[in-house]
Amino acid sequence: MRRDITSWYSHNLNMDMPLVAYGHAGYPLLMFPTAAADYLEYERFYLVDSIKDFIDQGLIRAYSINSVNKYSLLNRESHPGWKVEMLTRYDRYIMEEVLPLIRNECGEDAKPLTTGASLGAFLAANTYFKHSDNFRGTIAMSGSYDIYNYLDKGYYDDNVYFNNPMMYLKNINDDYHLPRLQHADSIVIVSGQGNYEAPDRSRELSGVLHSKGIPHLLDLWGYDVAHDWPWWRKMLPYYLGRFCNG
16 A cells, blocks of 8 residues: 655644555545544554555545644643634645645545544534535544534634534525535444444534535444444445445
């Protein structure tokens, strides 16, 4: 499997931001790490191995990036305003720095599929829903999609609103983004129902999408399915097989 690591100093985040790309050709998949982990997490926990067949066959080229969660949502010392400011800067990093790199390698019209597990599911879903004109869809595994699960609920500003899918999706009624989402073909919201999973959070997001006529797959796996790597290694290739072979 081809494996390329690159890094640069992000002008949006004011820090070095490495990423790794797996594969030589195929549809771009943008992977967001869990919790405070780094861009190599999915390799260390064998999630990349679980989709190796797609990569080796040239069906998928996977890009795994760092998050800023340890400076943002998971930083207990930071003011909530700074946490969401970092999310907004991270969004600009993706759109202004990561997406152009992917398009340079995969084609100028490439619209990556996003994916992630746990907190990475939130980042993947938020990126897609905010920029559905630049991304194909999302495979969000075991996520929580209300930013207030990580913030003081008494704090609010524009960065809270525009980084909270459970808020902005309820109010989306424009003639550009909503029709685009209503023609989506690759939105997967999946969760287990076992230890440490929170399937109601997936149900809540699904309810908002349903209310807006946005097609998606809500898939709740069994009560034996825990919030853990062995299950994410089963989920991701399963949905890639459904949505990315065509």
